[in-house]
Amino acid sequence: MDKKQENKKVFLEIVKQLRALIKDEGIQPGEKLPSERVLSERLNVGRSSVREALRSLELLGLIETRHGGGTFLSSGQSHQLVEILASFILQENKSIDDVHTTRRMHEKEAIRVICSNRSLRSLPVWESLFMKLELEDGIIRDLLLRELIIASGNRLALKIWIQLAAYSAVPLKKYSTKEEKPMLQMLLKSMQLGYEEEALRAYENWIRYINNSSS
Known part of the structure; x- marks a missing residue:
């Protein structure tokens, strides 16, 4: 597997684990996600990889970052579209x-x-x-x-x-x-x-x- 494919595989796995964590812990729209450091430790990946995955989810509107306040599950109305798109992309x-x-x-x-x-x-x-x-x-x-x-x-x-x-x-x-x-x-x-x-x-x-x- 070349480096591009390997990086893609790592990225997809982190996004999958993040989505599973949100579901398993019952994090509701508007509630705070664990910090990058905690996610890095729990997912056993580097913080830069976690940051990249979070940024992608933020661009889609699934999460939002508040300056000085951390990262929160978005309370917007775009979750259904995001879930459809994310589920498809993660194939x-x-x-x-x-x-x-x-x-x-x-x-x-x-x-x-x-x-x-x-x-x-x-x-x-x-x-x-x-x-x-x-x-x-x-x-x-x-x-x-x-x-x-x-x-x-x-x-x-x-x-x-x-x-x-x-x-x-x-x-x-x-x-x-x-x-x-x-x-x-x-x-x-x-x-x-x-x-x-x-x-x-x-x-x-x-x-x-x-x-x-x-x-």
């Missing part, structure tokens, strides 16, 4: 492939929304990313993808995308290569011009390149 094999497919569906829909809206196409972030490519040759891959989802204006999609993207963390958090530069430039310029078909084609070529280079 293996084919389900993980479906997670990647679902992430890409969100990204492609964001491109469609941006291409169809003049004000979104004109956001300064696209030109900024284009210039960054020109001057520095590369950008962190998930920086562009995150901006796509944010620009689309769907906060629920952003929450879901962040969690889905966690399972592609290694390739998406790397800097793009020189080979990716023309694909990214085509994607950005096509979006700015509202050329949906060209933008989607550039996106597909880019994602295919990432998948091939990571395999």
Whole structure:
């Protein structure tokens, strides 16, 4: 098993144990969770690993951190969605492939929304990313993808995308290569011009390149 798969396995196991702990101890919405130190000792994993798992659950809205007060089980109304999503994500094999497919569906829909809206196409972030490519040759891959989802204006999609993207963390958090530069430039310029078909084609070529280079 390579390091990426091993890290993913550890992360999934911690999230499973956290969810089991919440259920077994009957922690109710609004009640406090054990500290990172206590969780680290009880789950027999490093505090940094616990912190990463807690952050993912917080991004989904399952828990909330109060400055100086600790971590609490969220009292929001999103638990049913979170449980459905978490249960699905925590599966293996084919389900993980479906997670990647679902992430890409969100990204492609964001491109469609941006291409169809003049004000979104004109956001300064696209030109900024284009210039960054020109001057520095590369950008962190998930920086562009995150901006796509944010620009689309769907906060629920952003929450879901962040969690889905966690399972592609290694390739998406790397800097793009020189080979990716023309694909990214085509994607950005096509979006700015509202050329949906060209933008989607550039996106597909880019994602295919990432998948091939990571395999």
